[in-house]
Amino acid sequence: MKFNPGKGFQFDIGPLPDFVVPHGRTQVLGTDNFMVGRWRMGSNPEGHSNPGLNHHLIAVCLAERGAVFELETDRRYIGQMRFGDLSLLPAQVPSRNRWTGPSNTLSLHLPVSLWEEIADRHGLRPELLRPGMPGTDAAISRISLMLAEELERPFRNVMFCESLALAAFAKLAERLAGQGTGRREVLADWRLRRVADYIEENLGAALSIAEMAALAGLSRSHFSQAFRDAFGMAPHQFVMVRRIEHAKRRLRMDRESVTEIAGSLGFASHAHFSGVFRRMTGFSPGEWRRGAERP
Known part of the structure; x- marks a missing residue:
């Protein structure tokens, strides 16, 4: 097969x-x-x-x-x-x-x-x-x-x-x-900025490790650890954090529906977005929009 x-x-x-x-x-x-x-x-x-x-x-x-x-x-x-x-x-x-x-x-x-x-x-x-x-x-x-x-x-x-x-x-x-860790690459500042900018510009896309590694000029196997060392979290976690931060700002503006925001930020559905949003903020998107928290 x-x-x-x-x-x-x-x-x-x-x-x-x-x-x-x-x-x-x-x-x-x-x-x-x-x-x-x-x-x-x-x-x-x-x-x-x-x-x-x-x-x-x-x-x-x-x-x-x-x-x-x-x-x-x-x-x-x-x-x-x-x-x-x-x-x-x-x-x-x-x-x-x-x-x-x-x-x-x-x-x-x-x-x-x-x-x-x-x-x-x-x-x-x-x-x-x-x-x-x-x-x-x-x-x-x-x-x-x-x-x-x-x-x-x-x-x-x-x-x-x-x-x-x-x-x-x-x-x-x-x-x-027979080792606990391998050699670690360090992401230079310009490489960090290139990857971070790419993520911000493509939050609604299906981002991949391979794409980001290529932008950073590293192999896939080097990139994930180097990214974690630089940002303090894995690439997929960073992407999700940035998506939720964008969602918070857009929910406050009260111009788009929750479904529109979810779709534009790469979530599979309203329910998927709502579940991730509640897990990361403690509130549903609707509760956030109504002013449950304004950090």
Whole structure:
């Protein structure tokens, strides 16, 4: 099965068995930078073969007690999967999988070129990503759970999903390199201003990490951490803060409907906007407009 979610990369996950289906309301989500899907898997004692993916695969178990899982490449790996346990399958590695008992898994699909960027960022040789079942990583588990929850939201934030996926990939690199942090780029003032101005001018657009990273002259893997160091928050959080600040000013002017403001600032609906506005201010847009608070 092939997915072409963006313009620059097609994810080929090979033949999908009948007993592997998207989990509940969750659909597969992807961009040029990554693809992620949450899957429900029935028991598969007979096994399933794959001639090799065109990308790296990191699978995270989201069940408290998952299936007994077996991964066979040039070696054989087997274990009882529990919440947060990882399974790694690099690109172009033929494999055979077997598992007994139902399970649910978050699969993060990582293009080879992006992994090379991330590995370079951490001073890591890309080929250190090897097949196996390396156990649980607490940070990757937390990120994966946040990502799974965001995928189930009716108005999920794609840029937030992208930031979480990049964070998971970076944590994997840190684990493989045996380090807590990598080298950090510092965003020069003019780069900060260029990115901040772009965000202000495009608050109603579907902004992406790739666009902002290109403006800053950094790779995607460098940009998110450099932005957080500079602004004290992740890019998706900064964008949402700026959208809500613009909404506050426009609500006070009392010239536009809440629906018009929501649509022009990139929210999927009146309900989506109202939920985010209340979460960030403590008031509904209508309450704010009526003068509940005037900071």
